[in-house]
Structure formats: C-alpha cells, structure tokens
Amino acid sequence: MxxxxxxxxxxxxxxxxxxxxxxxxxxxxxxxxxxxxxxxxxxxxxxxxxxxxxxxxxxxxxxxxxxxxxxxxxxxxxxxxxxxxxxxxxxxxxxxxxxxxxxxxxxxxxxxxxxxxxPGARSEVSRVVRVPWVRNERSSVAGLKTTSYAENVVAVAEAYRRGADEAVLANTVGELCEGTASNVFVERDGELVTPPLSSGCLAGITRELLLEWSAAVGLPVREAAPGELRYEVLDEVADGSAHLMMSGSIRNVSPVVSLDGVDIDAGPVSLEAQRLFQARLADDLDP
Missing domain, CATH: 3.30.470.10 (Aminotransferase class 4, branched-chain amino acid transferase, N-terminal domain)
Structure with a gap:
C-alpha cells in the first residue's frame, strides 16, 4: 500500500x-x-x-x-x-x-x-549495535520529539550498515540513554531496568505503559536511579550475564537477540514483558 x-x-x-x-x-x-x-x-x-x-x-x-x-x-x-x-x-x-x-x-x-x-513493518526481536555518538542530556530539546532527526539518521544508517536495526546511545556523561527511535531496558538480577528521563532519553509511550502495566501485575520492571546504568552495562549483555530489550511505538516490546553482530539470548523477564504488553494492548487500544 x-x-x-x-x-x-x-x-x-x-x-x-x-x-x-x-x-x-x-x-x-x-x-x-x-x-x-x-x-x-x-x-x-x-x-x-x-x-x-x-x-x-x-x-x-x-x-x-x-x-x-x-x-x-x-x-x-x-x-x-x-x-x-x-x-x-x-x-x-x-x-x-x-x-x-x-x-x-x-x-x-x-x-x-x-x-x-x-505501512509499518514489525519484528518481534531487535538487533542492535553500539555507536560512538552520544545524546546531550543538557540539550535545549532533550526529551522532546522534534523533527530535527539528523543525528538519528546517521546512527541508524550505521546500524543498518552493520546488519542491525537499531543503535544504542550513551549520553555525554557515559550513562546508557536510548536508541535512535526506541527506549532501552537492561535485564539483570531478575529485573528489567530502564534509564531515567534525566539521562536525556525520550519519555516513550511504550516505556510508560510497560512501567504502569508491569507494576499492576508485579512484574519487576522499573526506572533506574540516576547514574545506575552506565553504558558499560552493555559489556555484561555481550558476555551473557545480562540481557537487553528495546521498546517503541512500532516495535512495541522487543527483546534483543544480537549485539554488535553477535547473537545473544533474550532474557526471561524481557519475554514475559513482551507477552504482557501484547496481552494488554489487545484489551484497550487507547489506554
């Protein structure tokens, strides 16, 4: 179409x-x-x-x-x-x-x-790469969804060049921030943790709903404390001691199965979060 x-x-x-x-x-x-x-x-x-x-x-x-x-x-x-x-x-x-x-x-x-x-193509899983560019958490437009998207265009082009569909960015002080068009969650120690808005990430609608819906059913999903998630946490994902998940309006809740071109496992809490989101989505299309 x-x-x-x-x-x-x-x-x-x-x-x-x-x-x-x-x-x-x-x-x-x-x-x-x-x-x-x-x-x-x-x-x-x-x-x-x-x-x-x-x-x-x-x-x-x-x-x-x-x-x-x-x-x-x-x-x-x-x-x-x-x-x-x-x-x-x-x-x-x-x-x-x-x-x-x-x-x-x-x-x-x-x-x-x-x-x-x-059209809007969806995939149940995500493949991401680390890139050298950062989000400016002190920018005048931090947290705003503006049409000034050139930084994202460059970063996601690099992701596609390397066989992925999303890039994961740090902020200027070395904290994990977000993807170019998605929020990021780290699964470790049996819980999913997402960077706080103070990191400069966008207040994603899918992120917001997942936090609300998870709290309602007791699924361990929360916002990190400032500084809790350093960008180096992705090394734990790479070595298999942690897992990664992305969220966004088209990808919904999407466990990561590849980091920097290397296959990794989806985490059990990530998969449960994905199932929860899909079930609640079907209940109410304007929550």
Whole structure:
C-alpha cells in the first residue's frame, strides 16, 4: 500500500506538494511529531501520543496543536488507508518562516499539520549495535520529539550498515540513554531496568505503559536511579550475564537477540514483558 496524507482538511497522495519551501520545519527542523502503531484501523494510545505532541510543541516554543484538527486528520487517513495500514505519523511544524533560525512573531505564524498513514513493518526481536555518538542530556530539546532527526539518521544508517536495526546511545556523561527511535531496558538480577528521563532519553509511550502495566501485575520492571546504568552495562549483555530489550511505538516490546553482530539470548523477564504488553494492548487500544 502507499501513504495517505491529510493536510488542511483534505486528503492527498505522497506526490502532492503540501509545504512551502520556507516552511520552518523544512529549513531548520522547527517541528515536532508523533508515530503510532495502527491495529484494526485504530491508532494505538492516540490520546497519550497527542498529549506528548503538545508537550513537545510547547517545549520547542510552538503553540499547542489544534487537537480537533489532528483527530480529524487521523480519522480521515485511517478511513482511507485500508486494513493493511500499520503506522500513523502526525507532524506539526512552525509553518512558513524566515530562512534563519529565528521565528516570525506569534501573530504571524501559521503552523503546518500533516497526518500520514502507511505501512509499518514489525519484528518481534531487535538487533542492535553500539555507536560512538552520544545524546546531550543538557540539550535545549532533550526529551522532546522534534523533527530535527539528523543525528538519528546517521546512527541508524550505521546500524543498518552493520546488519542491525537499531543503535544504542550513551549520553555525554557515559550513562546508557536510548536508541535512535526506541527506549532501552537492561535485564539483570531478575529485573528489567530502564534509564531515567534525566539521562536525556525520550519519555516513550511504550516505556510508560510497560512501567504502569508491569507494576499492576508485579512484574519487576522499573526506572533506574540516576547514574545506575552506565553504558558499560552493555559489556555484561555481550558476555551473557545480562540481557537487553528495546521498546517503541512500532516495535512495541522487543527483546534483543544480537549485539554488535553477535547473537545473544533474550532474557526471561524481557519475554514475559513482551507477552504482557501484547496481552494488554489487545484489551484497550487507547489506554
């Protein structure tokens, strides 16, 4: 299937020209976005994603998105996309702006909103590599889901070059942080531990739900204390004394079976977390 796009109250095809050449999202990456998995024609956890879209927009200094317009676009693309659709993307930019990084005055701004639906391939397992680049946990956009994605493009290209599907990053002080488009969990001593938001990682929706759902059933999944997970913990994963798991909106909860090109075992708690997430997902598509 192709990609269906909604913008300004109308449906469009992928070849339609929708943005100005001076759109600030295009010229300087002044925008935010969300990606949702789609099941049976419904965007999963849409309300949580829309709340995070607003947080990212406000954190970037943009006005809050028009939720009614976004939901209109979501309904339109999902109705038109057909049953095989697997992914939804919502993008909000600052709209037409100056060629430099400064924005027009608020009263002159005209945001661009695009909603897209298309295919979304999933895999039950992940294959990851370590890369030399880091997340800046002190960045002005740390924890925001912005369209300024060049660092991720470079890192995931390196992962694919090495036969993996994700890269795992440290932050500037040597703590384990996140993947390019996923959160990371380390399984050791019978529990799953994920870096705290202070590490600079994104507050992932799947991460959030797994923490909530695990607490409800007593599965040992928790957020680490600051500094608890050093990047060197991946050496323990490599030698088999610990395990690794990734989470994200398309991959859901995905045990890691390869690190730096070497096969590793999925951990038992990781596999149980995967089963729990899939079961709860089926119960409620907008938890």
């Amino acid at each position: 192709g990609v269906v796009i909604w913008s300004n109250g109308r449906l469009h095809g992928p070849e339609d020209l929708l943005l100005s050449g001076v759109d600030h999202g295009l010229t300087v990456g002044d925008g935010v976005f969300e990606t949702c998995a789609v099941y049976d024609g419904t965007a999963f956890a849409l309300s949580r994603h829309l709340r995070r879209l607003e947080r990212s927009a406000l954190g970037l200094g943009l006005a809050a998105p028009d939720e009614g317009a976004v939901r209109e676009g979501v309904a339109a693309v999902l109705a038109d996309a057909g049953p095989e659709v697997g992914r939804l993307r919502i993008t909000l930019t600052g709209g037409p702006g100056p060629l430099g990084s400064h924005r027009f005055a608020p009263e002159e701004q005209r945001q661009s909103i695009l909603v897209l639906a298309g």
